[in-house]
Amino acid sequence: xxxxxxxxxxxxxxxxxxxxxxxxxxxxxxxxxxxxxxxxxxxxxxxxxxxxxxxxxxxxxxxxxxxxxxxxxxxxxxxxxxxxxxxxxxxxxxxxxxxxxxxxxxxxxxxxxxxxxxxxxxxxxxxxxxxxxxxxxxxxxxxxxxxxxxxxxxxxxxxxxxxxxxxxxxxxxxxxxxxxxxxxxxxxxxxxxxxxxxxxxxxxxxxxxxxxxxxxxxxxxx
Amino acid sequence: xxxxxxxxxxxxxxxxxxxxxxxxxxxxxxxxxxxxxxxxxxxxxxxxxxxxxxxxxxxxxxxxxxxxxxxxxxxxxxxxxxxxxxxxxxxxxxxxxxxxxxxxxxxxxxxxxxxxxxxxxxxxxxxxxxxxxxxxxxxxxxxxxxxxxxxxxxxxxxxxxxxxxxxxxxxxxxxxxxxxxxxxxxxxxxxxxxxxxxxxxxxxxxxxxxxxxxxxxxxxxx
Numbered sequence: 001x002x003x004x005x006x007x008x009x010x011x012x013x014x015x016x017x018x019x020x021x022x023x024x025x026x027x028x029x030x031x032x033x034x035x036x037x038x039x040x041x042x043x044x045x046x047x048x049x050x051x052x053x054x055x056x057x058x059x060x061x062x063x064x065x066x067x068x069x070x071x072x073x074x075x076x077x078x079x080x081x082x083x084x085x086x087x088x089x090x091x092x093x094x095x096x097x098x099x100x101x102x103x104x105x106x107x108x109x110x111x112x113x114x115x116x117x118x119x120x121x122x123x124x125x126x127x128x129x130x131x132x133x134x135x136x137x138x139x140x141x142x143x144x145x146x147x148x149x150x151x152x153x154x155x156x157x158x159x160x161x162x163x164x165x166x167x168x169x170x171x172x173x174x175x176x177x178x179x180x181x182x183x184x185x186x187x188x189x190x191x192x193x194x195x196x197x198x199x200x201x202x203x204x205x206x207x208x209x210x211x212x213x214x215x216x217x218x219x220x221x222x
Numbered sequence: 223x224x225x226x227x228x229x230x231x232x233x234x235x236x237x238x239x240x241x242x243x244x245x246x247x248x249x250x251x252x253x254x255x256x257x258x259x260x261x262x263x264x265x266x267x268x269x270x271x272x273x274x275x276x277x278x279x280x281x282x283x284x285x286x287x288x289x290x291x292x293x294x295x296x297x298x299x300x301x302x303x304x305x306x307x308x309x310x311x312x313x314x315x316x317x318x319x320x321x322x323x324x325x326x327x328x329x330x331x332x333x334x335x336x337x338x339x340x341x342x343x344x345x346x347x348x349x350x351x352x353x354x355x356x357x358x359x360x361x362x363x364x365x366x367x368x369x370x371x372x373x374x375x376x377x378x379x380x381x382x383x384x385x386x387x388x389x390x391x392x393x394x395x396x397x398x399x400x401x402x403x404x405x406x407x408x409x410x411x412x413x414x415x416x417x418x419x420x421x422x423x424x425x426x427x428x429x430x431x432x433x434x435x436x437x438x439x440x441x442x443x444x
Contacts, residue, residue, distance in 0.1 A: 121346075142262065150291050198394075
């Protein structure tokens with residue numbers, strides 16, 4: 001009971017800071033997308049390919065969350081995108097407070113689309129609101145088509161599922177119909193995109209969807 | 223500070239139950255292996271292939287840990303192995319207490335090798351001792367060769383790393399040398415096995431190592 005009470009207090013405090021983040025992002029007309037996935041599903045690759053597809057249409061910035069290392073932020077910076085690395089130490093998720101510090105260091109006036117790449121983990125990140133507009137799960141073909149049934153929390157909570165590594169489908173036992181059925185059984189409203197960050201296939205419709213969401217948000221706040 | 227104190231109390235209580243589990247397993251001469259990995263790295267496939275390789279040499283049993291579903295335990299049971307499914311609800315790891323309940327339901331006198339398949343997560347499971355003799359991380363080629371640097375906690379804590387899905391190496395950008403270097407930079411003592419559960423390649427040496435460890439443990443306690 002004590003554990004439950006402490007966790008509830010932590011989540012309440014987090015939600016309050018998440019609302020502040022949402023206000024800051026709104027003032028700058030930034031569409032903020034929380035990208036959640038297993039380790040190695042291709043979160044960073046998706047961010048980079050999406051940023052390329054939207055070049056000239058939306059300006060991308062990135063917050064990179066990892067337990068340790070700055071491998072991902074170095075990779076993002078090499079593409080000349082503004083990026084802040086958060087190392088959580090041992091924490092299995094980002095929280096609104098660490099994201100707020102990152103927001104204060106980013107040139108928000110020059111960013112239209114802010115990706116927050118969460119720690120690689122299909123479970124813990126979903127509990128913590130960060131102030132994002134959209135929550136996205138990246139799944140990947142080699143992980144298998146049963147993930148929605150095994151990790152219902154995340155698949156229930158997201159606005160979209162991006163299925164990456166479609167180029168590996170010929171080499172593994174993956175049933176696309178089973179995956180689609182699993183996602184829709186958890187979440188009827190979630191958009192579903194099939195992509196390959198390696199070949200670029202499918203990135204267009206996903207990027208277009210983000211731009212549409214950004215324009216709708218801007219029109220709303222105008 | 224309050225959060226830290228509560229977590230320390232939880233871990234202390236867990237360790238005490240883990241020691242009881244260790245005693246129970248020791249009485250039955252069971253080698254217990256805690257299998258930890260990202261979602262979809264191939265934990266269940268590795269367990270099944272290892273059990274096949276050891277047929278006639280060691281009798282395998284399985285504890286399956288998942289947030290939800292009994293997909294994995296159904297799969298294990300179809301191979302006529304004794305198996306108990308633990309569904310954690312939302313918890314991101316197994317703990318010693320839930321494992322103890324599973325031990326009480328398993329025919330331990332008929333098991334030499336007990337695999338505990340932890341929840342798919344590279345971060346949280348490592349904090350919780352279960353009473354196991356060996357801790358093993360399963361990595362997989364499509365996840366990428368940078369995982370040891372991004373998730374140092376687990377790679378530091380294990381007795382062995384099994385790199386699965388070697389059959390996909392020709393189709394992805396994976397540097398085996400970088401992976402090996404990453405593992406050894408975190409943990410010089412960890413054994414490193416390259417396998418493909420799809421083709422069966424490399425399962426032999428890994429299974430032999432487990433048998434050697436079991437015989438050494440049995441000799442020690444005799």
